[in-house]
Amino acid sequence: MLPLGGRPISRFLTWSYLVVLLASVAWLLWRNPFPVLCFAVAVACWVAIARFTFRRKLRRLAAGRFGESEDTFVRRVDDDAIDISVARAVYVAIQDYLNSEFPNFPLHESDRLMADLKIDEGDLDDLVADKIAPRAGRSTQGAPSNPYFGNVHTVDDLMRFLSAQPPTNNDESPVVVA
Numbered sequence: 001m002l003p004l005g006g007r008p009i010s011r012f013l014t015w016s017y018l019v020v021l022l023a024s025v026a027w028l029l030w031r032n033p034f035p036v037l038c039f040a041v042a043v044a045c046w047v048a049i050a051r052f053t054f055r056r057k058l059r060r061l062a063a064g065r066f067g068e069s070e071d072t073f074v075r076r077v078d079d080d081a082i083d084i085s086v087a088r089a090v091y092v093a094i095q096d097y098l099n100s101e102f103p104n105f106p107l108h109e110s111d112r113l114m115a116d117l118k119i120d121e122g123d124l125d126d127l128v129a130d131k132i133a134p135r136a137g138r139s140t141q142g143a144p145s146n147p148y149f150g151n152v153h154t155v156d157d158l159m160r161f162l163s164a165q166p167p168t169n170n171d172e173s174p175v176v177v178a
Contacts, residue, residue, distance in 0.1 A: 054101065054118055055101060055102065057116070058102040058105060059102070061105075061106075061111075061116070062102065062105055062106055065106035066106075068106035069106070070088065070092070072106070073091050073106075073107055073108070073109075074088055076108075077109065077159065081160060081163055081164075082156075082159045082160060082163045083136065083162075083163045085136045085137060086159050086163045087159055088135075089131070089132045089133075089135035089136035090136075090155060090158055091107055093127050093132045093135070094107055094127070095107070096131070097117075097119060097123065097127060107155060109154065110154055110155070111154060111155045112153055112154050113152070113154065113155065113157075113158065114153070124152070124158075128158075128161075128162070132158075132162060133162065133165070134168075136162055137167055137168050138163075138165040138167060138168065139165055139166050139167065139168050143165065146161055146164050146165060148160050148161035148164055149161070
């Protein structure tokens with residue numbers, strides 16, 4: 001089910017780590033408030049700069065893709081190995097994901113999921129399992145035997161991964177996730 005080949009982390013470990021981290025910050029803040037506050041301000045500035053540069057990068061990419069849409073994206077996918085319903089599902093899901101940062105971002109197959117679009121492994125796994133696979137009518141069962149498993153880096157890789165997955169066993173039409 002995980003196209004990048006990662007293993008899910010248990011909730012207990014996640015919450016334990018978070019509690020230890022927060023307790024450590026509270027203790028440090030109590031013992032040395034000035035250095036801790038300076039560090040917090042520096043981290044906040046770093047996050048703001050990173051967000052600004054990400055938005056600027058998306059604006060530059062979008063400026064070179066003016067007038068492109070979902071239909072343009074699907075028309076560019078001329079490979080028989082990629083199902084059109086998968087291409088549309090990938091486009092819509094990534095559009096929804098990027099909507100808060102850049103509405104209607106014109107997607108290309110060559111866009112790198114992590115480097116260009118900032119979609120991390122966990123979010124990608126959730127997108128595939130919850131939105132893309134159901135919309136495209138693809139099963140996530142048997143993903144480790146998929147030739148693209150653990151090798152999804154671009155939008156094209158993601159479409160190939162999902163196109164190589166078996167269709168769902170329903171006789172119904174694919175579920176449309178809003």
